[in-house]
Amino acid sequence: MNMLLILNNGPYGNERAYNGLRMAMSLLKKPDVGVQVFLFGDAVQCAVANQETPQGYYNVERMIRSLVARAAVAT
Secondary structure, X not given: OEEEEEEOOOOOOOOHHHHHHHHHHHHOOOOOOEEEEXXXXXXXXXXXXXXXXXXXXXXXXXXXXXXXXXXEEEO
């Protein structure tokens, strides 16, 4: 099965991008599931290098790097 997750919210300010990336990482643990993540609109900022993570938020850049190594990420 192949899954496409489309993210369109920025990396910080709410948890939508974080939850979408977390879901993608969980799906990748299943051997029969292919995952693609498409960053659209404000979500493209999730892939910006050397981000300064606001206090209280997860580092979305690290999550993207992990996904890039294991799945297809498009902006």
